[in-house]
Amino acid sequence: MQITSTAALFAATVLAAGPAVGQAVALPKVETRVAYPNLKFDRPVALDYPREDPSRYYVAEQHQAKVWSFPSSPRDTSEKALFLELPDPINRGNEEGLLGLAFHPKYKENGQFFVYYSAKDAERRSVVSRFKVSKDDPLKADPASEERIWVSDVDRWENHNGGTIRFGPDGYLYITLGDGGAADDPLSTGQNPKDWFGSILRIDVDHPADGKAYGIPADNPAAGSKAHKHWAPEVFAIGLRNVWKFSFDRETGDLWAGDVGQNLWEYVHKVDNGGNYGWSIREGFHPFQPNRRQKADPAGPIKPPYAEYPHQPTADRPDSGLSITGGYVYRGSAIPALKGWYVYGDYDSGRIWALKPEGGKAAASGEILKLTPQNKLNITSFDETPDGELLILAFDGRIHELAPAK
Numbered sequence: 027m028q029i030t031s032t033a034a035l036f037a038a039t040v041l042a043a044g045p046a047v048g049q050a051v052a053l054p055k056v057e058t059r060v061a062y063p064n065l066k067f068d069r070p071v072a073l074d075y076p077r078e079d080p081s082r083y084y085v086a087e088q089h090q091a092k093v094w095s096f097p098s099s100p101r102d103t104s105e106k107a108l109f110l111e112l113p114d115p116i117n118r119g120n121e122e123g124l125l126g127l128a129f130h131p132k133y134k135e136n137g138q139f140f141v142y143y144s145a146k147d148a149e150r151r152s153v154v155s156r157f158k159v160s161k162d163d164p165l166k167a168d169p170a171s172e173e174r175i176w177v178s179d180v181d182r183w184e185n186h187n188g189g190t191i192r193f194g195p196d197g198y199l200y201i202t203l204g205d206g207g208a209a210d211d212p213l214s215t216g217q218n219p220k221d222w223f224g225s226i227l228r229i230d231v232d233h234p235a236d237g238k239a240y241g242i243p244a245d246n247p248a249a250g251s252k253a254h255k256h257w258a259p260e261v262f263a264i265g266l267r268n269v270w271k272f273s274f275d276r277e278t279g280d281l282w283a284g285d286v287g288q289n290l291w292e293y294v295h296k297v298d299n300g301g302n303y304g305w306s307i308r309e310g311f312h313p314f315q316p317n318r319r320q321k322a323d324p325a326g327p328i329k330p331p332y333a334e335y336p337h338q339p340t341a342d343r344p345d346s347g348l349s350i351t352g353g354y355v356y357r358g359s360a361i362p363a364l365k366g367w368y369v370y371g372d373y374d375s376g377r378i379w380a381l382k383p384e385g386g387k388a389a390a391s392g393e394i395l396k397l398t399p400q401n402k403l404n405i406t407s408f409d410e411t412p413d414g415e416l417l418i419l420a421f422d423g424r425i426h427e428l429a430p431a432k
Contacts, residue, residue, distance in 0.1 A: 051390040054363040054380060055431035058401060058418060064104035065096055066423040071189075072126055073409040073419060076133040080412045082165075084109060085419070088123035091116050091143065095165060098411075110157065110167040115146035117184065125189025126154075130231075131197055133159075139167070140175065140199065140231070142191045144184075152178040152187055152203055156231065156239075175231055175239045176201065176260075178222060183207025186268040186286075190352075194228070195279045198243050201227040202283070204268035209288060210315065211267070211306035217323050219247075219257035219264045224305060226269065226283070226297060228262040247300040253325045254300050264323060265303035270373075271352035271407055272297065276414065284352025284370050285331070288314070290338075292350035293331035294370060294381065294388075301329050310334035333381045333391045335372075345379070345393050347372030353408035356380070358415040361430045364394070369408065369416060369428065376402035378428075 069088040075098070082095045091112035097103045112124060126142030133139060137159040145153040158171040181187070186204025194200055205215045205224035215223035230241035246262060247254035257264075272283035281297040291310035295303050302323055306314055310331055322328055339346040353370040367380040381391035395401070403420035410416060418426040 051382075051392075053390070053392050053394050054361060054367065056361060056364065056378070056394050057429050057431045058378075058395065058403070058426045059429055060424050061417060061427035062096070062101055062103065062425045064102055065106060065425060067094065067419075067425075068423060069123075069406075069421060070419040070423065070425070071124070071406045073407060073417060073425070074127045074129050074139075076129045077131060077412075078134040084127060084129075085425070086124050086127040086141070088125065089118045091118075091124045093124075093127060093141070093167070107165045109165065110141075110169065112141070112143060113169065117144035117146045117150060119144070119184035121185045121187050125187060126191040126201075128191045128193055128199065131193050138231075140191055142189045142201065144187060145177070149180045150184065151181060152189070154191060154199075154201060173239065176227075176229065178203060181206060181223075182213075188269050190269065190271050192272065192274065194274055194281070196243070197230075197232070198228050199231050199240075200262065200272070200281070201229070202266070202269040202272060203227070204286075205266070205305065214306070214320060216265055216267065216305035217302075217307065217320060219254070219261050219323055219325070222258060222260060224264060224266050225258075225261045226263045226266065226272070226281075227260040229260055245299065247325070251300055251325070257325065262299060263297045263301040263303065265301075265305045265307075265328065266295070267305040267309075269352065270350060273352065273354045273408070273410070275355040276357050276410070277355075280355070282352060282355060282368050284350035286349055287334075287337070291334045291336060292347055292372065293334040294350070294352070294368065295329070295331050296383065298329070300326060302326055303331070304328040332368075332383060332388045333379070335377075335379070345377055346375060347377050348374035351405045351407065354410050354416055355383075356414065356416060356428075358411075358413055360415055361428065364428075369394070371403075371405040371408065371418070373405050376405060378405075 071088045072086040093110040096106040122144035124143045130138040154176040156173045160166040160168045186207040188202035233241040235241040242259045248257040268286040269283045293310040356364045371378040378395040381388040407419040416428040
């Protein structure tokens with residue numbers, strides 16, 4: 027039996043996606059419900075599975091630094107197996123820990139998977155490591171197989187670590203990390219493409235080169251564009267404060283990201299190769315501390331977000347939140363009215379929105395869940411099943427799913 031944890035939504039006038047007011051559009055109606063009622067995890071933050079064999083799902087626990095696997099079917103399973111436990115020490119600040127998990131596209135062939143975590147080295151750093159599955163037990167990783175593929179520069183503060191890692195449809199590994207932490211981008215990393223902070227990176231883990239454990243894709247900005255030649259080779263896009271979850275549209279390959287704002291706004295970007303998304307000159311659609319007179323990187327114009335929502339509710343925008351969690355473009359079949367809409371949520375308020383991309387902007391955007399005290403979730407991640415349905419991880423320890431409203 028599935029436990030219904032959400033009410034049906036309102037279909038109403040679409041809220042403004044940005045500065046301009048959107049048209050009145052009937053939004054899809056959804057609810058959430060617990061997908062696996064007999065499973066519970068400690069601070070789950072990431073879910074992934076081998077694309078060649080999705081019979082088991084894998085969940086990463088942030089502060090326990092563990093990865094668990096369980097059968098994706100049946101839904102009433104109570105079985106879970108410990109796949110990997112990172113050895114101490116790791117940093118376990120509020121935004122630190124085991125943050126990302128990604129299986130190699132050829133996992134069945136090479137047994138490789140990757141994790142992103144906060145390393146407790148002599149100085150604070152973030153790490154992406156490659157592990158291999160045990161040769162003796164397919165339900166266990168080999169902890170001795172760890173190979174650090176990528177290590178960040180020294181990170182002075184414990185917040186703004188990003189932490190999402192995913193393989194794109196091009197087979198390359200994408201990595202997000204925040205602007206270095208604290209407030210106000212004190213090191214001005216957002217518009218500095220020579221460092222890695224405030225960026226999304228893209229690397230080739232299958233073809234190491236130049237003495238590193240990875241190679242650089244030939245069409246990364248610095249390699250493929252004269253205007254971007256001053257960028258670090260790994261950098262794919264800049265001007266991002268703290269992307270908390272990004273994903274690829276399974277039909278178009280587009281990269282969508284939820285970027286955590288500072289004091290006023292949370293926002294959604296469609297991220298392009300070589301794009302600049304404005305931080306810390308802009309926060310969403312709005313100027314950020316213009317008296318700082320910071321200059322934008324000269325490689326290209328700042329790209330505005332597709333949508334934003336405020337930290338404080340107003341008469342025009344009652345749909346507030348404090349920390350965006352990026353989601354997915356819905357490509358499932360259970361909620362036909364939602365197909366092609368990008369779904370995202372907020373960790374703090376528990377709200378869930380969707381936007382309909384059209385012509386390089388959001389043609390419609392608004393809440394799709396009627397929020398109640400009973401269905402409010404601290405949403406840490408959206409994840410996609412092989413059929414394109416959406417799962418939700420939350421700090422109640424459960425795996426939820428998005429479903430059509432009854």
